[in-house]
Amino acid sequence: MNSPLTRFSLLLAITLLALALQGPARANTQITLGASCVTGECHGDVTAHQFLHGPVNLKQCQPCHEPIGGRHEFAPLTDSRSLCITCxxxxxxxxxxxxxxxxxxxxxxxxxxxxxxxxxKGGEGAASCTMCHDSVTRGMTHLHGPVAVGECLVCHEPHQSNHKGLLIDARPQLCMGCHIDVAHEIERAVVVHQPVEMECAGCHNPHGGTAAFFHPAEGPDLCRSCHGGFLEEAMQAPFPHGAMTEGKACQNCHAPHASAQQGLLGTDTMDLCLSCHSSEIRHARGTIPNIAAQLSSATFLHGPISERNCVACHKAHGSDVASILTKPFPREFYAPYKEGAYDMCFECHDNTLVLNERSTATQFRDGDRNLHFLHVNREKGRTCRACHSEHASVQPHHVRTEVPFGRWMMKVQFTKTETGGTCETGCHIPYGYDRVRPAAGSTTP
Ligand code: HEC
Ligand code: HEC
Ligand code: HEC
Ligand code: HEC
Ligand code: HEC
Ligand code: HEC
Ligand code: HEC
Ligand code: HEC
Ligand code: HEC
Ligand code: HEC
Ligand code: HEC
Ligand code: HEC
Ligand code: HEC
Known part of the structure; x- marks a missing residue:
């Protein structure tokens, strides 16, 4: 306690304490700059960090704090930027x-x-960013992986960038850098959805959201945000399609990113349709039969169906025509003949088969007496459905075995011959037709 050194230390400590208590007065005190401003008593906090800034580590204060007139007085560092960029x-x-x-x-x-x-400040995670950007994840129930663990910097530059949004990479490479599976999906695909090539954020909020996959909207609304007009029309058509709104909505049929099928379809069109139409569907307007069963129990498949093309006749999104058909086709057993009424069939077949009373434009004739004309082209015409099934059949020429007539399923017994055929139904007694040896007036339905 009596050694000169301890006494000196004590004195110094007291002086310093006095200076400290004096407060502002200290600013005007002449100071002698020693080896360092950091001592046991002074400015210890400046160096009390796990990682020290280069000059501070060397106990250098002056590069940044220049005493004014040699006193313990320092200009406030209002322009830190100019200061930092000096080094x-x-x-x-x-x-x-x-x-x-x-x-x-x-x-x-x-x-x-x-x-x-x-x-x-706050660490290199999200805390330093959310000081100013706490709204980025506000109200979100689902957070994107890297955001959830506070890694803003895996996507953002803190200072500056050549990519909008201060992103570290161009879009969508930014996302595909981690989502390699999506990148592979796109590489392998035949058709890539245009926005996927441009901007993942069109469908995924990069930070999170209130729904799975951070979609900005749900169900068909996600897609409608860009495909509005055209879908509005289909979904409000007199005959909408249940597939548009139920289950996964648009994704019942479409892949959102990319696909091996044209039109971004999930699979081959026919498999797609049969994925739902392989069982009976009951709905407000009645019961829809099991189409897959219809096809598998048939001997003859109608041309477009052997080509697996259901959308040759049906509009997948909804239509102005019943049974979501692409073109008009009468719904009844009887219909007065008029031009255009059978456009669905005449899309592919020649309409001359019903136009003239005498013609060889059809095989369904007795001599040259056109039996298509006779049945169809009149005030109380039989529609094609009276005799043909539209999808598939057991009898040749897609002739039905039975046809709904009101609530009765009427049998249709068709026998084909070399040059004609005979037909026995509830409509009439067995009638025959023969293209070579006309059965002379045997048909008068
Ligand atoms: C690289 C430049 C730089 C160096 C080197 C530096 N400082 Fe600072 N110091 C600053 C800046 C900038 C501020 C103002 C901080 C603010 O406004 O948030 C500051 C603020 C201070 C303050 C005010 C209180 C506080 O902590 O905000 C003290 C005291 C201080 N420095 C002491 C020191 C001491 C002692 C040293 C040397 C060991 C030192 N500084 C070295 C830049 C530096
Ligand atoms: C918005 C916050 C923010 C501002 C403002 C900011 N920085 Fe940074 N800075 C960071 C973050 C975060 C990192 C860490 C980057 C990393 O981990 O890749 C960083 C890293 C650095 C680095 C080391 C890495 C490098 O890029 O060399 C330096 C040096 C740096 N900043 C200097 C500055 C200077 C100088 C200024 C002012 C002109 C400044 N920073 C302004 C957030 C900021
Ligand atoms: C007197 C020169 C000088 C000034 C002024 C200065 N720095 Fe530094 N800074 C250094 C030195 C030296 C290093 C250590 C470099 C190294 O380790 O590579 C460093 C390191 C850094 C690092 C860590 C970089 C890394 O890659 O590890 C950051 C961040 C940083 N300084 C930010 C700042 C900021 C912000 C300011 C302004 C407040 C500033 N510096 C002012 C000299 C300075
Ligand atoms: C001190 C407050 C502050 C902090 C801390 C801060 N920011 Fe910002 N940030 C702003 C302001 C102000 C703007 C708007 C001005 C602008 O566009 O640069 C902004 C804009 C942005 C933008 C939009 C840029 C654009 O072009 O649309 C992004 C992205 C961003 N900040 C990310 C970050 C990240 C990541 C961090 C953490 C490393 C961070 N910010 C920390 C204040 C801050
Ligand atoms: C997975 C990459 C990714 C991560 C991680 C990420 N962001 Fe972003 N951030 C983006 C993209 C992409 C945009 C641009 C969105 C746009 O332009 O529509 C963006 C935009 C922003 C914007 C400006 C637009 C806005 O939404 O306000 C801010 C601010 C921002 N991010 C802050 C942050 C913060 C803070 C974090 C960490 C909590 C963070 N980001 C983490 C990808 C990311
Ligand atoms: C730094 C790596 C990284 C980047 C960059 C990144 N992600 Fe992610 N993403 C993840 C991780 C990790 C998960 C969580 C994985 C999981 O839960 O299976 C995730 C999850 C997702 C999910 C939800 C997946 C699911 O099955 O629920 C979507 C959607 C997504 N990211 C989209 C994006 C988009 C869009 C971008 C670009 C804006 C992006 N990601 C950028 C790492 C990343
Ligand atoms: C047109 C909208 C749309 C765009 C653009 C989009 N996505 Fe998606 N994404 C979706 C939908 C919808 C799902 C949900 C799929 C499901 O329900 O299985 C999804 C699912 C995901 C998933 C999780 C499931 C999976 O496939 O791994 C990831 C990861 C993902 N998207 C990343 C991305 C990336 C990366 C991009 C940009 C390259 C992108 N998405 C662009 C709509 C989109
Ligand atoms: C961000 C806007 C955007 C969103 C959201 C969006 N699309 Fe697209 N989509 C486009 C653009 C742009 C095209 C290409 C131009 C066109 O064909 O109209 C396109 C084309 C398509 C095509 C035609 C592809 C082809 O090659 O024939 C289909 C199918 C499609 N989108 C379905 C969807 C589905 C399903 C969703 C919801 C999961 C969706 N889109 C959401 C913008 C979007
Ligand atoms: C029942 C299956 C099915 C559903 C559900 C469905 N689509 Fe489609 N979509 C198709 C088929 C099949 C095509 C191809 C049409 C064609 O080739 O005639 C198509 C074509 C498209 C096209 C390209 C249109 C064009 O003319 O180029 C877009 C865009 C599209 N769909 C968007 C959607 C959106 C958005 C939804 C949900 C609101 C949706 N689809 C629901 C089956 C479906
Ligand atoms: C996700 C299941 C699903 C898929 C896939 C699907 N459908 Fe449907 N379909 C339904 C349902 C449910 C109904 C009955 C309810 C309704 O239309 O409102 C229906 C009804 C129909 C009808 C009768 C419409 C009416 O007004 O009587 C036709 C025709 C039809 N679908 C054809 C198709 C074709 C062609 C495809 C393939 C492009 C297809 N469907 C794919 C679910 C599906
Ligand atoms: C050659 C044109 C054509 C093709 C190709 C076609 N359909 Fe049809 N489909 C029709 C016609 C016409 C009707 C209306 C039948 C009726 O009203 O009796 C119909 C009716 C339907 C119905 C409603 C049945 C009912 O009784 O309500 C479904 C479901 C259906 N088709 C599904 C399919 C599927 C699935 C495919 C592909 C495997 C397909 N269609 C291919 C013409 C076609
Ligand atoms: C997209 C084109 C297309 C449409 C639309 C179409 N067909 Fe066909 N049809 C064909 C093809 C191709 C064949 C030849 C292969 C076969 O026997 O199915 C055919 C064959 C037939 C046959 C059998 C001919 C024979 O002599 O064996 C009948 C009957 C038939 N169609 C009736 C109809 C009816 C009724 C409609 C309207 C509901 C219709 N088709 C609509 C393409 C079409
Ligand atoms: C009264 C029954 C009946 C009606 C109604 C009927 N068909 Fe036929 N159709 C037949 C028979 C039977 C054959 C087979 C003729 C043969 O090859 O011996 C046939 C053959 C066909 C063929 C093969 C080419 C041809 O002309 O021989 C087509 C295509 C066809 N019908 C389309 C239609 C269309 C379209 C309608 C409605 C506008 C229709 N049929 C109405 C009984 C009918």
Whole structure:
């Protein structure tokens, strides 16, 4: 206690304490700059960090704090940016510069040191960003993987970037850098959905959302945000299709990213349709039969169906024509003949088969007496459905074995011959027709 050195220390401590208690007066005190401003008693906090800034690590204060007139007085460091860039070269300004990077470095960086390598206040995770951007994840129930763990910097540059939104990479490479499975899906595909090539964020909020996959909207609304007009029309048509709204909506049939099928379809069109139409469907307007069963129990498949093309006749999204057909086709057993009424069939077949009373434009004739004309082209015409099934049949020429007549399933017994045929139904006694040896007036339905 009596050694000169301890006494000196004590004196010094008291002096310093006095100075400290004196407060502002200290500012005017002449100071002798020693080896360091950091001592056991002074400014210890400046170096009390796990990671120290280069000059602070060397106990150098003056590069940044120049005493005014040799006194313990320092100009406030209002322009930290100018200060920092005296030592740190800043790259040429890029296309997108973060607001605070242009004005103030110490809103983000602690000037002396911190608990992380880059002295970022709050750490290098989300905390430093959410000081200013807490709205980015507000109200979200589903957070995107990297956001959930606070890794803003896997996607963003803190200072500046050549990519809009301060992103570290162009879109959609930014996303595909991690979602390699999606990148492979796109590489392998025949058709890629245009927005997927441009902007993943059109359908996924990059930070999170209130729904799975962070979609900005749900069900068909997600797709309608871009495909509005055209879908509005289909979904409000007199005959909408249940597939548009039930289950996975658009995705019942379409892949959202890419596909091996034209039209971004999930699978081959026919498999797609049969994925639902392989069992009976009951709905408000009645019961729809099992189409898959219809096809598998048939001997003859109608041309477009052997080509697996259900949409040759049906509009998948909804239609103005019953049974969501692409063109008009009468729904009844009887219908007065008029031009256009059978456009569905005459899309592919020649309409001359019903136009003239005498003709060889059809095989369904007795001599040259056109039996298509006779049955169809009149005031109380039989529609095609009276004799033909539209999908598939057991009898040749897609002639039905039975046809609904009101609530009665009427049998149709058709026998084909070399040059004609006979037909026995509830409509009439067995009648025959023969193209070579006319059965002379045997048919008068
Ligand atoms: C790289 C530049 C730099 C160096 C080197 C530096 N400082 Fe600072 N210091 C700053 C800046 C900038 C501020 C203002 C911080 C703010 O406004 O948030 C500051 C603020 C301070 C303050 C005010 C209180 C506080 O912590 O905000 C003290 C005290 C201080 N420095 C002491 C020191 C001491 C002692 C040293 C040397 C060991 C030192 N500084 C070295 C840049 C530096
Ligand atoms: C007197 C020169 C000088 C000034 C002024 C200065 N720095 Fe530094 N800074 C350094 C040195 C030296 C290093 C250590 C370099 C190294 O380790 O590669 C460093 C390191 C850093 C690092 C860590 C970089 C890394 O790659 O690890 C950050 C962040 C940093 N400084 C930010 C700032 C900020 C913000 C300011 C302004 C408040 C500033 N510096 C002012 C000299 C300075
Ligand atoms: C919006 C917050 C923010 C602002 C403002 C900011 N920085 Fe940074 N800075 C960061 C973050 C976060 C990192 C860490 C980057 C990383 O981990 O890749 C960083 C890293 C650095 C580094 C080390 C890596 C490198 O890029 O060399 C330096 C040096 C640096 N900043 C200097 C500055 C300077 C100088 C300023 C002001 C002109 C500034 N920073 C402004 C957030 C900021
Ligand atoms: C001190 C407040 C502050 C902090 C901290 C901050 N920002 Fe910002 N940020 C802003 C302001 C102000 C803007 C708007 C001005 C602008 O467009 O640069 C902005 C804009 C942005 C933008 C939009 C840029 C654009 O072009 O649309 C992104 C992205 C961003 N900040 C990301 C971050 C990230 C990531 C962090 C954390 C590393 C962060 N910010 C930390 C203040 C801050
Ligand atoms: C997976 C990549 C990714 C991560 C991680 C990420 N962002 Fe973003 N961020 C984006 C993309 C992409 C955009 C641009 C969105 C756009 O332009 O529609 C964006 C935009 C922004 C914007 C400006 C537009 C807005 O939504 O306000 C801010 C601010 C922002 N991010 C902050 C953050 C913060 C803070 C974090 C960390 C909590 C973070 N981001 C994490 C990808 C990401
Ligand atoms: C740094 C890596 C990284 C980047 C970059 C990234 N993601 Fe992710 N993403 C993840 C991780 C990790 C998950 C969580 C994986 C999981 O839960 O299976 C995820 C999950 C997702 C999911 C939900 C998947 C699911 O099955 O629920 C979507 C959607 C998604 N990311 C889209 C994007 C989009 C869009 C972008 C670009 C804006 C992007 N990601 C960028 C890492 C990343
Ligand atoms: C047109 C809208 C749309 C766009 C654009 C889009 N997605 Fe998706 N994405 C979806 C939908 C819808 C799902 C949900 C699929 C499901 O229900 O199975 C999905 C699912 C995902 C998933 C999780 C399931 C999986 O396939 O791994 C990831 C990851 C994903 N998307 C990433 C991306 C990336 C990366 C991009 C940009 C390259 C992107 N998405 C662009 C609509 C989109
Ligand atoms: C961000 C806008 C956007 C969203 C959201 C969007 N699409 Fe698209 N879609 C487009 C654009 C652009 C095209 C290409 C131009 C065109 O054909 O109209 C396209 C084309 C298509 C095509 C035709 C592809 C082809 O090659 O024939 C289908 C099918 C499709 N989208 C379905 C969907 C489905 C299903 C969804 C919802 C999961 C959806 N889209 C959501 C923008 C979008
Ligand atoms: C029942 C199956 C099915 C459903 C459900 C469905 N689509 Fe389609 N979509 C198709 C088929 C099949 C095509 C191809 C049409 C063709 O070739 O005639 C198609 C074609 C498209 C096209 C390209 C149109 C064109 O003319 O180029 C877009 C865009 C589209 N669909 C969007 C949607 C959207 C959005 C939804 C949900 C609201 C949806 N689809 C629901 C089966 C479906
Ligand atoms: C996701 C299941 C699903 C898929 C896939 C599907 N459908 Fe349907 N379909 C239904 C349902 C449910 C109904 C009955 C309810 C309704 O239309 O409102 C229906 C009804 C129909 C009808 C009768 C419409 C009416 O007004 O009587 C036709 C024709 C039809 N679908 C054809 C198709 C074709 C062609 C495809 C393939 C492009 C297809 N469907 C794919 C579910 C599906
Ligand atoms: C050659 C044109 C054509 C093709 C190709 C076609 N259909 Fe049809 N489909 C029709 C016609 C016409 C009707 C209306 C029949 C009626 O009203 O009795 C119909 C009716 C339907 C119905 C409603 C049945 C009912 O009784 O309500 C379904 C479901 C259906 N088709 C599904 C399919 C599927 C699935 C495919 C592909 C395997 C397909 N169609 C291919 C012409 C076609
Ligand atoms: C997309 C083209 C297409 C449409 C539409 C179409 N057909 Fe066909 N049809 C064909 C093809 C191709 C054949 C020849 C292969 C076969 O026997 O099925 C055919 C054959 C037939 C046959 C059998 C001919 C024979 O002598 O064996 C009948 C009957 C028939 N169609 C009736 C109809 C009816 C009724 C409609 C309207 C509901 C219709 N078709 C609509 C393409 C079409
Ligand atoms: C009264 C029964 C009946 C009606 C109604 C009927 N068909 Fe036929 N159709 C037949 C018979 C039977 C054959 C087979 C003729 C033969 O090859 O011996 C046939 C053959 C056909 C063929 C093969 C080419 C031909 O002309 O021989 C087509 C195509 C066809 N019908 C379409 C239609 C269309 C379209 C309608 C409605 C506008 C229709 N049929 C109405 C009984 C009918």
């Amino acid at each position: 740190h070269e800043v790259d040429q300004p890029k296309a997108f510069v973060h607001g605070p990077f242009q004005t103030d470095c110490v809103v983000c960086h602690s000037p002396h040191g911190d608990s992380n390598r880059h002295f970022v």
